Amino acid sequence: MNARSNDLLVDAIANDGYAITPDFLLPPLIKALADEARALHAQGGLQAATTGLSSRRSADNMGLRGDFIHWLEEEEASTAQRDYLTAMRQLQQDFNQALFMGLFELETHLAIYPPGAVYRKHLDQFQGRDERQLSCILYLNEDWQPDDGGTLRIYLNGNASEPYVDVSPTGGTLVTFLSARFMHEVMPSRRERISLTGWFRTRSTSL
């Protein structure tokens, strides 16, 4: 299906720890994934996301994270979702071959941010659990304009508020970064903001 080369992406991770890849997947596939996400949301198939390991959304974490999510199950995946998973499996192989990262599996959820929703500054690894190695966010938004907001801000120097890189959630862009290294934040948008977020994990070492 897709003979794209992931060389640049893998090199960027090796050199900088993060990579921004426009047009990671073709527009018709991005559109199919977005249409399915909207349809599922309209049927009530997404749940308010929670933070950390807690499964309840409290008034407190509403302000931290305002998106709605649905975890992908491989057995129930649509054709479009399978195509996404195939591309991600190729990426996993390329990372493991080039960088010996030992990536073992991918967990993925759809996410929809209603207008105004944010995800405040955070790290993707949970405290004391370090299986999440690489965060991969594929944006599904057609015709995203700078005024629409919703940028992903990646902080390059630990907890410091500068320097940072802003990524526009334009349909087809894949952003990848080392989960342990970069704090990041989702800014509010004027439009609904849709993405597929995946984490490559290594085998758990804690027994």
Ligand code: OGA
């Ligand atoms: C996340 C996250 C960023 C984005 O889901 O953990 O940081 O741009 N998402 O959607």
Ligand code: MN
């Ligand atoms: Mn995150």
